[in-house]
Amino acid sequence: MDNKVPQLNIVGFLCNWCSYAGADMTGLGRNTYPSNIKVIRIPCTGRMDPMMIIEAFHNGADGVLVSGCHPGDCHYTEGNYYWRRRYPHLKSLLEHFGIDKRRFHASWVSASEGKKFAEVVKKVTAEVKDWRDNG
Amino acid sequence: MARIGVFVCHCGTNIAGVVDVTRVAKYAGSLPGVKVAVDYKFMCSDPGQNTIIDAIKKYGLDRLVVSACSPRMHEATFRRTAERAGINPYMVEMANIREHVAWVHSDDKELATQKAMKLMEMAVAKVRRSEALSKMFAPIEKRALVIGGGIAGIQAALDIAGAGYKVLLVEKEPSIGGRMAQLDKTFPTLDCSACILTPKMVAAAQDPNITLLTYAEVTEVCGFVGQFEVKIKKKAKSVNSKCIGCGVCTTKCPSKKALSEFDEKLAPRKAIYTPFPQAVPNVPVIDRTACTFFLTGKCKICEKVCPTGAIDYTQQDEFIKEKFGAVVVATGFDIYDHSNYGEYGYGEIKDVITGLQFERLISSTGPTAGHVTRPSDHREVKNVVFIQCVGSRDEAKKRPYCSRVCCMYTAKQAMLLKDHYPETQAYVFYIDIRSAGKNYEEFVQRAQNEYGVLYLRGRVSKIYERANKLLVKGADTLSGAQVEIEADLVVLANGFEPKKGAKEFAQLFHMSSDQYGFYNELHPKLAPVETAISGVFVAGCCQSPKDIPDTVAMASATAAKVCALFAKEKLEVEPLIAGVNQLTCSGCETCYNVCPYSAIEMKDKEVKRGEVRHVAEVLESVCKGCGACVGACYSKAVDLKGFTDRQVLDQVETATAPITDN
Amino acid sequence: MDKELQDLIKKLLTEKKVDYAIGYEKAYDEFSTRPAFVTSAEDTARLIFNKYCINNLGLYLTKLKKNKIALICKGCDIPTVRELVKEKQFSRENVIVIGAACDGVLDKRTGKQPEKCLNCGVKQPKGADFTVGTAKDSTTARNFNDVAEFEKKSSKEKMQFWDRQFEKCIRCYACRNVCPVCYCPDCFAQRSMPEYLNKNVDAEENKMFHMIRMQHVFGRCTDCKACDTACPVNIPLTLLTKKLAKDAKELFNYESGADMDARPPLSTYDEDDPESGIM
């Protein structure tokens, strides 16, 4: 997709050990992706308090992405397993409140998956854009 | 007001080629609390760092934002820079405008610049809420507990004691020695197991730094790294310290009902016994479930024959509570029980034995004094079939893992058999041969080529008892033929499984185990002897099946870890950890349940004057700062230093607000 | 039945088994009841039980932690007790659960029995220490039809629906304060450092309050309808609490307050949990 999607605000929460490093890898490999995502570094997806995501939408974020280590690879052994439970529940609840499911995403990106991170961001941006353009 | 300095790095043209760094710096200068904002070619270079130090002094800065590369690259660098200029190192934030902006948004410089401004602004928002943090210190009880007196535990204890630290070695059985003591010879050198083990056992017993506690079990653990408090049950031996180990009692004891655990139940043992002659300590215990006196109230022969009056029938189990700074768990393994292998006779065919039983049979100290005879009729054997992968690599039996040693010990046993009885023939049914290890493959080759052991690739489908023989039916998948061997004895290469009760034991320490019950190491590659519980290390087969050299190496590694821990004056604790606000804690124990490190303790505490509540408390020296508790706490009572709710919220708010750049 | 109830409580109070008995008494007219706190045997005559006893008295357990309490529970209130015990808010030994057989209560708003009463499997209470009266369980099982129906709407329609609801909300926090599992000593909604929620009452802020509250009670809410009943402006909060129950069931096969041994869905995990669309 086109990397230039003006006025879309996406907040990305990336775990320090895998996805943040993965996003660094994206840069290292000079893979490009849309610039709408603003990354907040967190230690682990287990730290991801659903409240922070609700606050992000409340503050006007168009989309939110949370990305962590692949299951089994958590630096803290199990943080991402907790996140893997919070995510579907939160997504479902947000959708119930009318926050479209295209606006909230999660991914597993390891420290070596620079390309994957770019793909994930592209996909998320496209979904959020689709929500905004097509309702 | 916070006094923030923002330093925007060009990284040569890496950043400046895409991002308008002067605009980023200019925007930074307009943000509340930012006292100075400058850009420079290479912030991480010496002159770059000096720019920062000079600015800190000139503007009296108390916190920094460096807009440059990834914090994973240079956060430590700039933290040190800050520290050199007298600022708390945790008052530094980085905005990653290289990996996350310049390198990935090179296709639109305007958007890239805007994003760089935003990321910088978010870092400013975060650093504004940063708090000065300092490393914390906790005391260390410089005494190690080693649980399990097998070769792993002995080695770990010896190494730790060798470094000058006190060790308590706890063993469940009456003697240390463990599984290795049961073995006859060891591969690939075929040296006598007892000959190399016994000196170590004696060394452990004699080491002034090691206290042996046999016939004892750990029952309760609390505390944390540096400060474990462990309750140990000393089971009543019914023999007191007057015993000199003369052994008269064991010879005179009339009871022969019990089966020897050491001899894998191939032979009876007395009610008062030492597991084997070389036992350390050489003090017998009374098995009260077998002792005539305890069963009927009459006998007391041992008391009568004891020259030192060491027999004490009134002894009770005794509990002791001691403090340790670190724990090595070396609780060993059990042999897979093949009674649910229908094809091998459900464990009911007497002459189908386990590998370990074979070790006892062929061992000169064993029940047959080294004569390999059939357990059923004590006949000598001619044809012996060895079957590998029993309870290993078997998905159907929920044991998909490889036990790693069976290929080798089967080869060894086949060779020993031939050594003892040149006229015998050994057959080995195998799936494939795993002989990775120094001189291992050569060893297996020797078994086949020099000892004429017949290796048949395939599984055994059935063993029948027929006319005092065992008919072993199987497939040779290499020739494609069905094979039928008339054997006298079948030896199964039983795999390893976790010790019975391993999971319950793990609970004591809150260690995690895998689905089989083997204890999980902290990291499969980079932290193979640590566990998720700080200060608890694992050695030997309780972690996964392994051979003796690996076990010994692992044990020494745990010792090195323990010594490294003890070498410190105090325990240094990273300050980026969780903390509970007990005023707002509702005591629901959610954090306690989710913490992967058992770093949360629940306490009844007076949180306000006159108000005692059940609340959580973070054990600072145990917490690793993952934040799982923060994500789970609905009372919003836990926060994570360095990633506080306030910091994250302000980042979120800033991320979603428009750029107010005019 | 009232007599039976009164006698039982009289006995418990006289024998000093409990400090308080919490039940129902008549309120301002014959169609209303309110919680009654009874401490003496003479006082038990106030206690009644009828189809207007809509409150979930489990709410008071967290407020009287230090006391021994006899709590009158409808079958559907007992999960609350279990949930609170599970969350270590109250020790089970301190509460004597008196199950009141119930033929269903009447929704304050509609005057009819709500769905949970029409399809109630615990009219005859289960898990009580004593039971008073008898009632026949419904033959039909609870359903999530209304939630499922709502789920079919587009996200925009849902958003509009809730915007209209939270426009009405006056943030009196009745929903939170009657919620038995909303016992936090200091609710996020009233914190100032950080200020999770602004005091300003408008539809957006109100909506966020409800979103966060619903998230916080996920896997803990027993769908007792207390919040829904309490709302002075009739915001259909059941549509949210039932959604929580539905999700807990469908995503994690969990039912709040049903099984003392089951770990709450968000404070446990399974290595084989589904990926749920995580990229």
Place this chain on the structure above:
Amino acid sequence: MAENIYKPHLAKVVEIKAETGDIKSYKFELQDPEVRKTFTWKAGQFLILDIFGIGETIFTFANPQTRSEFVECTIRKVGRVTEAIHELEIGATVGLRGPYGNWFPFDKWQGKNLLYIAGGVGLAALRSSIEFALDTFKDFKKKTILYGARSPLDICYKDRFSDWEKVPDTEIILTADKGADGWKHKVGFVPAVLKEVHPSPADSVAIICGPPIMIKFVLKELLDLGFTPEQIVTTLEMRMKCGLGKCGRCNVKHLYICKDGPVFTYSQLKDLPDEY
């Protein structure tokens, strides 16, 4: 229509002084010269300080009407607003509204001995009154200031004491709950020191402010010394929002601390329930 009672006057921070680890003193200058002329107050009254973007909170005037070039406040960091105040820098714009509440009845105290008893940041609430009494020292007899803090480090207004002591008939007694090296003053809790000092109730007024627990024991001590409830004056602190008796939270019975207080005599207080 009259001036909007909720709208603050703009003012600038002109001086900041750190008193202790968590207490700072501020000088504010009203921006509008007209307002500067008309904005007056009396010792004991309070104002509402407005930190734009964060919120409002109340403080007593630290300086008296006799030194009213600037508006001065001494502020301890305890919550969100005070945290933001502590982040202010010189030149920052804040809002001020007030003055609110009643004041110390100096006209009734003419010719009497004044005994000030303060604990911790409570001295800030008495400073305006102390300095007013010192500025008009001829109107009063002896002026005694008994001031205690948790530790020598927690003592406020250290640099003002020497000026205060220069005023005739003025004595300052300092005490710290716990002493430290170099501390030349008393060590012990305020009520104990009060007992030791043993002031005479004759022709005296005791003015007290401090943490509730201190007030409780000081009151007992004063009564033991023979002070009558009419001779004891204190200034109360409660959560207030409007300063005008409208927001409804600072009442003790029908009295609103912001409107009918904050200055009360003990004879007034002893009939009020313990809800402050």
Place this chain on the structure above:
Amino acid sequence: MAYLIIKDDIKNLLDELIKVKAVFAPKKDAEDTVLFGKLASGAEWYGDSLLTHTTAKDKVYLQSETFFKIKKDKNGVFLEDPAEPAETVIFGCRPCDARGFDIIGKLFNWSGFVDEYYTKRIQKTTIITISCEKPESTCFCTSFLNGSPVNSTGSDLLLTPLKEGSCLAEAITAKGEAIITGYSRYFKEAGAAEEKAKIEFKTEAEKKITKKLDLPGIKQKLDTSFDSSYWDTAHLPCVKCGACTFVCPTCYCFDITEKAFDNINSERVRSWDTCMSELFTRMAGGVNPRIDTKKRFRQRFMHKFNYHVDNFKEELCTGCGRCIKACPVSIDIRSVIENV
């Protein structure tokens, strides 16, 4: 001078008023909630319920009112006043609600401090009240001085439904008068018969209110019962939410807070607050004189029937009974104060 208006004309009158003013009247929504809402047409008015779920209070005393907007940038701080309130009509108020405006109005003018926001709004608001034909079991307006289902205190225009199809319209203030003269085609002069019918209406309606409190007696009792052990148990059922205070026509307590949008823009906002909340009196340092739930519970009743009477010579209550209905645990304000 009293007038008559035909019921069908009321809708027409509303349609006319809508053209020039913001008209708020009871409206019913899909959840059967009846609230004062802004009318788009007279037909939207729902006149069949006695009381709306919340009062009309929030149309004059906004639940969240922006005092001023704040902009702070490099050039300093600028305060911007909010837009002037619009001309407003509150239609279909009940006498108890209307009386609330009178009571709150006094507070907002107390001791010379004039609350500009309330005053401006009430000045621009015309309150058209409809007498209550069918008081409910929770009503107790007659306990108050001059309290009655036809009381006109606080109203600008009082409508009393008489026989089928018409209402007696009495202008109470000039603002009420202006409605009658401005839309005179809908009003015709009433005669003695109608005046008499109103008295009958009053008698009939008052008969339906069975509960009458001895308020002077209660005040006396409350004077001495601050420390009564009654409060120790009476507060137990109360869950300390703010429903009762937020639906009350006279509860006025508020909080002043800031709503910040970003580093530059914010708003000073006043929002209703409630004495039931622990936060209400909690000081920044954590000290809270009314931390006990008992104290907060007592404060509400004491304030309404004791303290406020000391200060204003009238109760802070109009007897609408909304708090009884809104209370999630059906606490009855009448029995609470009677049983002290």
